[in-house]
Amino acid sequence: MAKNHSAANRGPFNAVISANKQIGQRFYRLSLGFESAGAKAFAKLKPGQFAQLDLADTPLPPSKDIPEDLVDAARRKILLRRPFSFSDVINKDRKTLVDILYRVVGPATLRMTTLSAGDSVNIIGPLGNGFWVPRGKKQALLVTGGMGAGPLLHLAKVLTADHHGIEAIAFAGAKTEKELPFEGQLDEISQELGFSLAEFARYGVESLVATDDGSAGFAGPVTDCFSEWLGRAGLAGKDMIIYSCGPEQMLAKVAEIAEKRNIDCQLSMERMMACGIGICQSCAVECKVNGSSETVYKMCCEDGPVFDAKEIVFSS
């Protein structure tokens, strides 16, 4: 067999839906279960890795349930798979259960809302490289924007379970309260520190909320909230690590803050993808070449989606 890859089995697998819960106006949490080879592959899923879901044959919701701004998009027959990262992985009785947090934004996620318990979906994954934990860190700072919360929830769980020496703190941002992808978001676990999100609290991770319009928590961009917090932080930059996922503009700001304060920083990037497996070369991320002014394009799917913030060239 002519084969130079050592990669594990990446499917395609069939996963069976166990729940598809609406958790906000446009937010859902899809829970999927894998058995046998799929369970084995996804059991080792790292926070930040992703998978490609084939939703082309998933039906649309009835027209009365299609939001007005998506009526035109819903008409489009989709072709390509869609990449999603995961907010949780549970291994139980030889089965692997995974959660995907998603927001309804177009024809594919609209179709996704009609998946219900017992349905199956074809998945290629796990794909890409997840977040990694360098030695010697004492504090992990998780900065999320909108839907970017998903993989950082998974990371919070892994940090708590496997990295006892590291304290994690989450900074969750969105445009408005309604766009925070959390359930029971403002349960007042710790009013003194701002707002605390149950999703992070269950891993013992403190969280601060920021909304651009001030409808919840800190009024302003989450990066401002984060910056202010850093100004009061007790630890040296080398003891901390920043993990971030969200809109690219926010990631650029996070990278800038990290650089200024000399804090290691990993960013989960997003690109339009066709294959997700390193073939199509669509999802290029411009990266600096060490010690030179030249840049190269790395592939978000295979080289990322998590990158060291120092590598990324952000378009202004």
Place this chain on the structure above:
Amino acid sequence: MEEAVDISVDFAGIRLANPVFTASGTCGYADELADFTDVNALGGFITKSITLKPKKGNATPRIVETDSGMLNAIGWANIGLDKFIEEKLPIIEKMSAAVFVNVAGESIDEYAAVAEHLAGEAAIAGFELNISCPNVAKGGITFGTDAVQVTEITSAVKKAAGEKILMVKLSPNVTDISVIARAAVEAGADALSLVNTFTAMVIDIETGKPVLANKTGGLSGPAIKPIAVYLVNKVYNEVAKNRGIPILGSGGIRTASDAVEFIIAGATAVAVGTANFIEPGCAAKIVEGIKKYCVRKKITNIKELTGSLGIG
């Protein structure tokens, strides 16, 4: 029962185990799909475009999905000839499919140089001359839409290619594809590959700008299949049939039924492209599906099917 069906084909003098290829740019340089499918089940394999020097490719977004299709404007991002020879050829040597290297460049000399460097490599069956890529500023489609230039570049690369098969990949973005096909064949092309993608644009109505950084891209996928079938049939009738030139048909093939349509239209073999992105194992499935079709239709040799289009 299936042994009774012979789906092997003669393609410009070489024997292929079956008529199914994977198309350039949709299957990597060598065995990148091997994690998902048996690459040795393929009849043929066409590498990503190779240029003399490595190319970074275009800025992003490089793709956008459309109704039953997608636009791409990758811009020949590739590792370059030297790295291809060093890293990929050893893997290609072990592949059982007939491997064609897709050759690209900004000048005729560059195309010829790539072919010349690889002409002595036993692992390679031949070349696919990319004079139809719509996503680069220099080269590609600028050569493929003018018959005089097609003649010039085909002759130059034919000379450089030595004994290897030279297949010319045609652009559908021309007034009369047969004029270009004829120019390629008369200049020495051993086979024709058609079609490349259709130049297209998607506009973001919120910003009023094209979605792709390159502004335009090449449309592929099921959306283009009926046009591609028509063009294959046209070139088969007007150019290829009488000259005994095989056609590699492509454009939106996802299923065995799609592949059979192209073969009936006049293709000796077919290439699966965009579908590899969605279903990496689909080319192998198509091989099996073609066999089943032949059994059902009592066809014992697939060559009975090539160009068998019934009219009237």
